[in-house]
Amino acid sequence: MVSILNNQTSNEEFLEFATNEVHNVDVATTHHGAPSAQVCDLVLNKNGKLYIVTSSQNPFFQDLIHQPKVIINGYKGDGTMDSCGFSIRGTIKNVEHEYIDEIFEKNDYLNEIYADDIEGAKEDLRVLEITPKEAAL
Numbered sequence: 001m002v003s004i005l006n007n008q009t010s011n012e013e014f015l016e017f018a019t020n021e022v023h024n025v026d027v028a029t030t031h032h033g034a035p036s037a038q039v040c041d042l043v044l045n046k047n048g049k050l051y052i053v054t055s056s057q058n059p060f061f062q063d064l065i066h067q068p069k070v071i072i073n074g075y076k077g078d079g080t081m082d083s084c085g086f087s088i089r090g091t092i093k094n095v096e097h098e099y100i101d102e103i104f105e106k107n108d109y110l111n112e113i114y115a116d117d118i119e120g121a122k123e124d125l126r127v128l129e130i131t132p133k134e135a136a137l
Contacts, residue, residue: 011048014135018086019045022074027052029067029092036063042072043103043110050088050130051095053103053110057124061094064128068092072130090132098127 009017018025019042028037038060044051050072054061064070070092077083100122104110114121 015045015050018042018074022076025072025074028071029063031063036060043107044099051099052128053125055124056126061126064092065094070130084137086135086137088132088135090130092128092130095127095129100127
């Protein structure tokens with residue numbers, strides 16, 4: 001049961017839920033007018049904004065930079081009657097390496113994924129800041 005989401009849930013509580021409980025979301029934008037989407041991890045919630053990271057070499061990174069309007073879709077639960085899906089519309093911008101150390105600290109699995117060259121990964125990865133504009137459950 002997704003009990004945190006009710007009429008009393010604050011925006012901050014909702015963003016924490018999205019980051020910590022759902023974590024894996026679909027981020028969608030467009031590429032030359034066609035849909036472009038990728039599953040991403042919400043790695044940080046700070047000051048009312050959400051953050052993801054992706055490689056600067058990833059073609060999806062270029063899509064996000066060229067069309068900064070995004071929709072984030074997430075889902076949590078165990079079936080239709082015991083679950084919650086949400087969509088967040090917002091804008092995204094590249095903040096380069098801002099918060100990269102904090103992101104690696106809060107998301108231990110990144111240290112495992114990039115164990116062979118953590119500093120190289122931190123150099124290649126870009127932190128993308130999502131400013132939510134509206135959301136729906």
